[in-house]
Amino acid sequence: MPEIHDRPPETFKLRIRRYSPETGEAAWWQDHEVEVEPHRSVLEGILRARDEHDGSIGIRCSCRQAICGSCGIRVNGEAALACHTHLDEARRTAGPDGVIEIEPMGNMPVIKDLIVDMDAVHWKKIQQITPWLLPVEPAPEREYIVDRESMVDVTQTMACIQCGACVSDCLAMEVDPLFVGPAAMAKSYRFVGDPRDDKHEARLNHLAQDPHGLYDCTHCFKCVEACPKGVNPMGQIMRLRRIATGDFHIKDDNNGERHEQAFASLVKENGLLWEAELLPRSYGGNSWWGKFAPAAGKELLSSLPVILKSVMRGKVGIGGALKPHKIPAQDLKQVQAIYETVEGRDERYELNLYIAGEDEPPAEAATVSGADSEEAS
Numbered sequence: 001m002p003e004i005h006d007r008p009p010e011t012f013k014l015r016i017r018r019y020s021p022e023t024g025e026a027a028w029w030q031d032h033e034v035e036v037e038p039h040r041s042v043l044e045g046i047l048r049a050r051d052e053h054d055g056s057i058g059i060r061c062s063c064r065q066a067i068c069g070s071c072g073i074r075v076n077g078e079a080a081l082a083c084h085t086h087l088d089e090a091r092r093t094a095g096p097d098g099v100i101e102i103e104p105m106g107n108m109p110v111i112k113d114l115i116v117d118m119d120a121v122h123w124k125k126i127q128q129i130t131p132w133l134l135p136v137e138p139a140p141e142r143e144y145i146v147d148r149e150s151m152v153d154v155t156q157t158m159a160c161i162q163c164g165a166c167v168s169d170c171l172a173m174e175v176d177p178l179f180v181g182p183a184a185m186a187k188s189y190r191f192v193g194d195p196r197d198d199k200h201e202a203r204l205n206h207l208a209q210d211p212h213g214l215y216d217c218t219h220c221f222k223c224v225e226a227c228p229k230g231v232n233p234m235g236q237i238m239r240l241r242r243i244a245t246g247d248f249h250i251k252d253d254n255n256g257e258r259h260e261q262a263f264a265s266l267v268k269e270n271g272l273l274w275e276a277e278l279l280p281r282s283y284g285g286n287s288w289w290g291k292f293a294p295a296a297g298k299e300l301l302s303s304l305p306v307i308l309k310s311v312m313r314g315k316v317g318i319g320g321a322l323k324p325h326k327i328p329a330q331d332l333k334q335v336q337a338i339y340e341t342v343e344g345r346d347e348r349y350e351l352n353l354y355i356a357g358e359d360e361p362p363a364e365a366a367t368v369s370g371a372d373s374e375e376a377s
Helices: 042-052 087-092 122-128 148-158 165-169 171-175 182-192 200-209 222-226 233-247 256-270 275-284 294-312 318-322 329-343 370-376
Strands: 010-018 028-036 072-075 078-081 100-103 110-112
Touching: 010 042, 010 087, 028 042, 042 087, 042 100, 072 165, 078 165, 078 222, 087 100, 122 182, 148 182, 165 182, 165 222, 182 200, 182 233, 200 233, 222 233, 233 256, 256 275, 256 329, 275 294
Parallel strands: 010 100
Antiparallel strands: 010 028, 072 078, 072 100
């Protein structure tokens, strides 16, 4: 069987989205055919098209080794590094016609063709989170001594090459362009997780109180899928939340902390999420009076238009929503056993790829004990 690099050149069809601001015209698609070996990168195909067909094609690139992050684009609708995506792989994910669609990254203004203005969005968001260490004082005479696990912990976020792929595919940023975003949040954990930084609580409080900050993430996993370096931005956002609520007990004006508690307590009590009860608890707390406190009532009234729209569109049934949600008793015991296992740990288990070796909990952390299982059955 021939080696992968010995395969002969093949013809690939590229459909490149073009945009030239100086013409005043709307963006358009341009098709090119290039003959190149299948193991070559999409970047190689674009550069070949530029050299052989149209020298005006604009793309930003540098290292060609998936290190600099310059060549971020969208391939078949998904964010990717052009130099890190093989042409044969891109063709497999293309449409029925086999045409590889190439366009600029999303959520950022386009300067020309495949080149986006990262200063306007990506780097602006990074600057918001004070992206440097604010050291503990007084400074030691020689150097700060940091334990190995703490440094390995932040290595995952330090692996970020600032390519902007996660920003490009973030659905929350599509809805709310002011959202701080996954790249900046992951960068923030790099300092919150570093014991040499002296402003952990201040950083977390700033992100928690910001209406476009810590609790604006919708957990869509798009940033996790887009990241070419395994940084897991959404995972870092969840870790920031856990530290903000679990360690510093930050009460934010966005009801993020109460919403988190309400969500967890409802599943623990019922085994299912009860949406009709989620809103009152999120705004007023778990107590009976809290749910009818003036502040909670005001927030609930402001949510009525959304609730009515959901009812009118058939997404929510009034009878079903008001009826308590609960699973069978034996199943509920298993759910509650998981809570007891997690809440009974002396230390919070953090899913860090660089420490655990994989982004999943160990078997004993993911399942209830045999005794609990027998009791539940």
